[in-house]
Amino acid sequence: MSDATVSEIALPRAPGKAGRYVYISGVVLLCAWVLIPLYLLLVNTLSSPETVNSFPKSFIPEFDLGSLEFFTGFSGMLVALKNSIIVAAITMVLSILIGAPAGYALSRFDFRGKELFRLLILLTRAFPLPLLALPLAVLFIRTGLDDTAFGLALVHTTLAIPFSVLITFSLFSGIPIELEEAAWTLGCNRVTAFQKVVLPLILPGITASAIFAFVISWNEVFAAAVLTIENRTLTAFLLQTLSESPLHLKFAGGFILVVPALIFIFAVRKYLFAMWGIANR
Amino acid sequence: MNARLLPYVLIAPVTAFLCVFFLYPFFLVAQQAFTTGNGFTMDNFREVVGYWKFPISMRNTFLLALAVVPIQLALSLLMATMVNKMKRGRDLVLYVWTIPLGISDLAAGIIWLAIFEQSGFLNSMLHGLGVVDQPTSFLSYQNLTVVFIAIMLAEIWRATAIMLVIIVAGIGLIPKEYYEAAEVFGASPWKRFVKVTLPLLRPSLQTALILRVVLAFEVFAVVAALGGSTFPVLMEQIYENQFLLQNSGTAAALALIVLAISIFFTLIILRALRVPKGATI
Numbered sequence: 001m002s003d004a005t006v007s008e009i010a011l012p013r014a015p016g017k018a019g020r021y022v023y024i025s026g027v028v029l030l031c032a033w034v035l036i037p038l039y040l041l042l043v044n045t046l047s048s049p050e051t052v053n054s055f056p057k058s059f060i061p062e063f064d065l066g067s068l069e070f071f072t073g074f075s076g077m078l079v080a081l082k083n084s085i086i087v088a089a090i091t092m093v094l095s096i097l098i099g100a101p102a103g104y105a106l107s108r109f110d111f112r113g114k115e116l117f118r119l120l121i122l123l124t125r126a127f128p129l130p131l132l133a134l135p136l137a138v139l140f141i142r143t144g145l146d147d148t149a150f151g152l153a154l155v156h157t158t159l160a161i162p163f164s165v166l167i168t169f170s171l172f173s174g175i176p177i178e179l180e181e182a183a184w185t186l187g188c189n190r191v192t193a194f195q196k197v198v199l200p201l202i203l204p205g206i207t208a209s210a211i212f213a214f215v216i217s218w219n220e221v222f223a224a225a226v227l228t229i230e231n232r233t234l235t236a237f238l239l240q241t242l243s244e245s246p247l248h249l250k251f252a253g254g255f256i257l258v259v260p261a262l263i264f265i266f267a268v269r270k271y272l273f274a275m276w277g278i279a280n281r
Numbered sequence: 282m283n284a285r286l287l288p289y290v291l292i293a294p295v296t297a298f299l300c301v302f303f304l305y306p307f308f309l310v311a312q313q314a315f316t317t318g319n320g321f322t323m324d325n326f327r328e329v330v331g332y333w334k335f336p337i338s339m340r341n342t343f344l345l346a347l348a349v350v351p352i353q354l355a356l357s358l359l360m361a362t363m364v365n366k367m368k369r370g371r372d373l374v375l376y377v378w379t380i381p382l383g384i385s386d387l388a389a390g391i392i393w394l395a396i397f398e399q400s401g402f403l404n405s406m407l408h409g410l411g412v413v414d415q416p417t418s419f420l421s422y423q424n425l426t427v428v429f430i431a432i433m434l435a436e437i438w439r440a441t442a443i444m445l446v447i448i449v450a451g452i453g454l455i456p457k458e459y460y461e462a463a464e465v466f467g468a469s470p471w472k473r474f475v476k477v478t479l480p481l482l483r484p485s486l487q488t489a490l491i492l493r494v495v496l497a498f499e500v501f502a503v504v505a506a507l508g509g510s511t512f513p514v515l516m517e518q519i520y521e522n523q524f525l526l527q528n529s530g531t532a533a534a535l536a537l538i539v540l541a542i543s544i545f546f547t548l549i550i551l552r553a554l555r556v557p558k559g560a561t562i
Contacts, residue, residue: 023363026359026363027367027374030363034438035380038380041391041395044395055400056404056405056408057405098294101292101294102294102295108288125491126543126544127495127543128543129303131310131499132310135306135312136302136306138313139309158299158302215383218385219383219385219386220385221502222520225520226523235385235502238387238391239502239505242505243509247400250391250394254387254392257384258384258385258388258392261380261384265379265382269375272379272382
């Protein structure tokens with residue numbers, strides 16, 4: 001009896017061999033589940049247009065750049081790519097410039113209305129924000145912002161701002177206020193103390209949250225498709241040509257969409273969990 | 282600067298921005314939905330609800346959310362527990378599992394299109410195994426179940442990572458002492474998961490579910506890439522009303538319906554998973 005209890009307690013610490021194999025194969029299987037579809041997209045992208053449209057398909061890429069060449073040569077595609085980058089860059093700058101001060105305020109001050117403000121921020125996340133592109137389309141025509149990169153970037157900033165506020169809030173909270181106070185006693189004022197002490201510490205985190213804003217904008221489809229007509233972004237362009245474009249163009253386009261995302265997630269992976277962990281409370 | 286005013290100065294940009302680009306458009310979309318040129322009317326709603334595609338797209342959107350969200354919840358909890366026990370390779374596995382977080386829904390749709398299209402990898406594999414001679418056209422009216430499964434798989438593949446990140450961060454916040462205490466009293470791993478992890482994870486589960494459910498009702502680009510017009514969903518109907526029919530009134534009415542559904546489910550989740558007053562980790 002007592003033996004059984006002991007082994008039961010010991011079980012989780014040193015699981016049996018069979019249990020270990022199940023565990024490891026589970027992890028491998030789930031990694032394959034994520035990676036194999038990506039690999040298949042890569043195979044299609046690195047194959048000639050003829051191969052992409054043929055049957056049956058090989059599971060090994062032939063390293064032919066035909067599909068990618070077709071993609072870059074497709075009329076309007078490079079402009080769309082450029083638009084995507086411009087919109088994402090504006091979103092990145094706006095969301096940090098507007099969001100970071102609020103994150104600092106939340107982490108350093110207790111003020112009346114703080115809870116209300118936090119509620120407003122959290123509320124925006126629980127909303128299907130791209131829908132708000134519909135009324136803004138009308139508003140933008142009146143103000144001359146229709147079909148511009150800046151107009152779309154404003155909508156994407158609404159998407160990115162709750163994240164940039166909450167992420168910078170968690171970053172600033174990670175820096176003890178004592179450091180700033182020490183700088184004040186040593187002759188700094190609020191601004192110089194911020195510049196010399198807080199900013200250098202916070203910069204990598206700010207970069208990560210800026211990258212996150214970039215990816216949010218880069219990936220967004222609905223608002224981009226609603227708000228741009230001539231100056232379409234890559235996602236809007238691909239969406240609107242879905243029904244008529246050939247397969248190899250779709251796959252090359254999808255691949256171009258995926259690549260920056262892979263790099264960005266790799267670059268911010270250290271902050272990913274800190275960002276979301278704090279964003280909960 | 283006055284220390285009492287400073288926090289308000291810092292939050293002013295975000296507040297102003299959200300008022301103009303979040304609260305105001307929200308008001309505008311309601312105005313668009315309830316007017317047709319001569320005062321208050323329900324005509325837009327009557328027209329939208331009376332359209333033959335409305336019940337189908339409503340049913341499809343709900344079916345998809347119902348099929349996808351529970352699987353994602355279970356899968357992300359499983360992945361989070363697996364990664365929690367991991368000693369070596371944790372960072373690598375987490376990176377791989379969070380890759381889809383950075384991938385656009387349009388790109389995810391295209392990736393699964395590479396597998397399910399007529400000359401795609403699923404057909405190639407079935408052909409290689411000798412199951413079929415001729416490639417089947419999976420994504421057509423004749424195979425609506427396969428269309429549904431393809432969209433479901435793409436959604437699960439793409440959006441499980443967002444729940445995983447929140448849950449992993451949440452599990453990291455649970456003090457180890459609770460597990461040690463449970464172990465001392467002889468609780469099995471499953472018991473510990475149900476009695477310790479799940480209750481203490483409530484705030485994270487709340488956030489994860491709200492974000493995920495709201496996104497589930499916003500499903501658009503994945504469906505556009507895989508199903509096209511064979512599988513109408515609500516967001517696609519909005520897009521159609523705005524663009525093909527050029528009717529911003531009916532588009533706004535549909536948008537309000539999606540907003541109402543999102544808010545309804547957010548409130549339900551908030552209530553179902555509320556943290557008892559005074560209880561903290």
